[in-house]
Amino acid sequence: AQTVTQSQPEMSVQEAETVTLSCTYDTSESDYYLFWYKQPPSRQMILVIRQEAYKQQNATENRFSVNFQKAAKSFSLKISDSQLGDAAMYFCAYRSAGWVEYGNKLVFGAGTILRVKS
Amino acid sequence: EPEVTQTPSHQVTQMGQEVILRCVPISNHLYFYWYRQILGQKVEFLVSFYNNEISEKSEIFDDQFSVERPDGSNFTLKIRSTKLEDSAMYFCASKVGTSDSYEQYFGPGTRLTVT
Numbered sequence: 001a002q003t004v005t006q007s008q009p010e011m012s013v014q015e016a017e018t019v020t021l022s023c024t025y026d027t028s029e030s031d032y033y034l035f036w037y038k039q040p041p042s043r044q045m046i047l048v049i050r051q052e053a054y055k056q057q058n059a060t061e062n063r064f065s066v067n068f069q070k071a072a073k074s075f076s077l078k079i080s081d082s083q084l085g086d087a088a089m090y091f092c093a094y095r096s097a098g099w100v101e102y103g104n105k106l107v108f109g110a111g112t113i114l115r116v117k118s
Numbered sequence: 119e120p121e122v123t124q125t126p127s128h129q130v131t132q133m134g135q136e137v138i139l140r141c142v143p144i145s146n147h148l149y150f151y152w153y154r155q156i157l158g159q160k161v162e163f164l165v166s167f168y169n170n171e172i173s174e175k176s177e178i179f180d181d182q183f184s185v186e187r188p189d190g191s192n193f194t195l196k197i198r199s200t201k202l203e204d205s206a207m208y209f210c211a212s213k214v215g216t217s218d219s220y221e222q223y224f225g226p227g228t229r230l231t232v233t
Contacts, residue, residue: 042226043229044224044226045161104166105151105166106151106161109160110159
């Protein structure tokens with residue numbers, strides 16, 4: 001079974017600064033997807049960014065980028081120019097590739113609370 | 119933009135009662151999921167549903183739980199006899215197509231409180 005580990009329960013960043021959230025995962029599969037979800041106080045799950053394991057290029061989405069190290073099974077999220085609205089719980093998640101009959105369920109890490117200081 | 123909706127936003131029930139949580143997935147989506155998040159803990163997969171049957175379920179999804187797509191638009195999660203430990207946020211998600219590259223879109227969640 002796949003597992004996702006987020007070792008930082010809480011992080012703080014000054015507004016306009018850069019912060020990196022860590023995530024490691026364990027899998028024996030070679031093809032999969034990795035995601036970062038944001039959960040603000042409203043508790044809505046919002047997709048921030050995703051990475052396909054077969055792609056060597058790191059995904060970027062505006063101020064959000066990832067550092068995907070497949071061999072090390074590491075998938076960190078970098079938030080540049082942090083804004084007050086970035087304050088939330090961030091979850092790293094894993095999903096197997098393959099037919100939907102296998103469920104394609106998301107496996108989540110425990111989350112990292114990000115606090116943004118003004 | 120189409121979105122997944124869930125009702126109610128908050129449900130309070132007494133232990134032992136049955137509850138039904140409702141979800142309306144995005145209209146052209148074919149795959150549906152329920153996840154659960156106990157307060158302060160990680161989000162956990164409960165069940166996936168495709169073509170009117172369960173495609174995968176977790177060990178959490180025991181005989182007390184059932185899912186149904188009763189009318190082609192709603193997707194429901196029923197808990198037959200609620201326990202205190204069922205108190206959690208329940209998220210519905212849906213996905214459009216067969217490709218594993220498609221995203222799961224989450225609803226806003228239903229907070230279930232069992233007293």
